[in-house]
Amino acid sequence: MNMPKSLSLRFFARLRDDLNTSEESLVLPEQVTTVEELKQYLCLRGDNWQAALNTPGLFAAVEQKVVDWDTPLEGHEEVAFFPPVTGG
Amino acid sequence: MILVQEADFDTQQQYQALQQDCPQIGAIVTFVGLMRDFNEGDQVSSLFLEHYPGMTEKVLEDIRQQAMQRWQLNQIRIVHRVGELAPSDQIVFVGVSSAHRGDAFAACEFVMDFLKTQAPFWKREQTPEGSRWVEARQSDDKAADRWNDESK
Numbered sequence: 301m302n303m304p305k306s307l308s309l310r311f312f313a314r315l316r317d318d319l320n321t322s323e324e325s326l327v328l329p330e331q332v333t334t335v336e337e338l339k340q341y342l343c344l345r346g347d348n349w350q351a352a353l354n355t356p357g358l359f360a361a362v363e364q365k366v367v368d369w370d371t372p373l374e375g376h377e378e379v380a381f382f383p384p385v386t387g388g
Numbered sequence: 389m390i391l392v393q394e395a396d397f398d399t400q401q402q403y404q405a406l407q408q409d410c411p412q413i414g415a416i417v418t419f420v421g422l423m424r425d426f427n428e429g430d431q432v433s434s435l436f437l438e439h440y441p442g443m444t445e446k447v448l449e450d451i452r453q454q455a456m457q458r459w460q461l462n463q464i465r466i467v468h469r470v471g472e473l474a475p476s477d478q479i480v481f482v483g484v485s486s487a488h489r490g491d492a493f494a495a496c497e498f499v500m501d502f503l504k505t506q507a508p509f510w511k512r513e514q515t516p517e518g519s520r521w522v523e524a525r526q527s528d529d530k531a532a533d534r535w536n537d538e539s540k
Contacts, residue, residue, distance in 0.1 A: 313438055313510035314521040357524065364443035366506070380440060384524030387437065387468065387509025388421055388480050388500060 305375040307338075312382040318352040328375040335360045336369040338379065357384045389463070390448045392439060394471040397481055402465055406485040413462050415489035417496040419482045425475035427522065430515040435473045440508035444468075451502045455484075459491040464499060468509065498535055505532040 310323045332341050339360070343350040359366055361380040362373070373379070389405070391397070399420060406416050423435050452464045467481040482499045486492040511522040 310440070312440055312508065313512070317521075361440075361443060361508075364440070364446055380443070382440070382508060383510070383521070385505065385508050386511045386522040386524050387439070387507050388504035 307373070307375055308378040310378065310380040312380065314383050315352050315355075315358075315381055318348060328373060333372055334369070335362065335367060335371045335373060335379065338373060339369070339381070353381065355383060358382070359384070389465045390445055390452060391467045392441075392444050392448070392470060393467070394469060396469070396478060397467045399478075399481060402467065402481055402483050406463055406465060406483045408463070408485075410462060410485070412487055413485045414487045415492040416483065416485045417489070417492040418484075419480075419496050419500055420478055421480040421500075423473050423475050423477045423479055427513060427515075430517070432475070432513045432515055434475075434514045435477075436512045436514075436519075437470045437473060437479070438510045438512065439468075439470050443508050447507045448503065451499055451506065454502070455495045455498050458498070459486065459495045460488070461486045461491060461495055464495065466499065466503070468503070468507070470509070501528070501532040501535060504528045 304327045307326045307328050308323065309326050311319050311321060316322045329341065332338050339353050343353055359382050360369065361367060362371055362377050364378065399418065403416065403418060407413065425432055448466050452466060455461065455464055462485040465483040469479055473479060482496050484492045484496045505528050512519055513522055
């Protein structure tokens with residue numbers, strides 16, 4: 301049997317509050333091939349997703365490393381979205 | 389040495405670990421960040437520090453290695469707390485040991501500037517009006533950017 305690959309999605313800080321979720325597992329649709337396309341795909345879920353993911357300065361990380369929006373996705377990665385960091 | 393922990397840290401213990409009976413060390417610079425009881429004109433009664441476990445340690449280790457390559461250093465120690473904090477609590481410790489003070493000062497500031505703009509920590513503060521996420525500051529981005537402008 302061919303198991304579908306699934307992506308591990310994670311949300312932090314204000315984003316997690318706004319979306320009311322911290323993580324989920326997602327089987328990537330075939331047409332979604334980059335981090336930007338994944339963001340656009342998630343925005344289709346509704347107004348709160350669109351508002352949360354279109355905030356200025358949003359970061360995306362793949363395998364726990366901040367990446368550019370055109371970074372390709374294969375569908376089995378850990379992908380995180382989060383607002384600008386405020387530690388220290 | 390990198391530690392991300394809920395518990396408080398002992399600066400004296402960290403200092404001694406930097407000193408380590410090593411006669412080549414001529415300078416130790418340490419920085420401790422504390423929690424303020426005000427921000428953006430409001431009283432802040434407590435702070436919650438969230439982070440991205442796993443990525444936080446990787447980013448801090450990457451910053452540490454960059455500093456080790458850029459300056460002549462003996463050791464860098466970074467401790468960052470997470471979870472619930474109260475005013476005056478210690479948040480972060482950065483300690484650098486080196487043969488010379490110039491390298492130690494610069495590396496300590498470099499680590500803090502990059503920690504503030506790259507390490508995945510987020511602060512939520514409790515004010516009389518309720519809790520709110522702390523906004524990132526442009527001045528922190530500028531502080532980190534200047535290290536890219538300076539020639540190595």
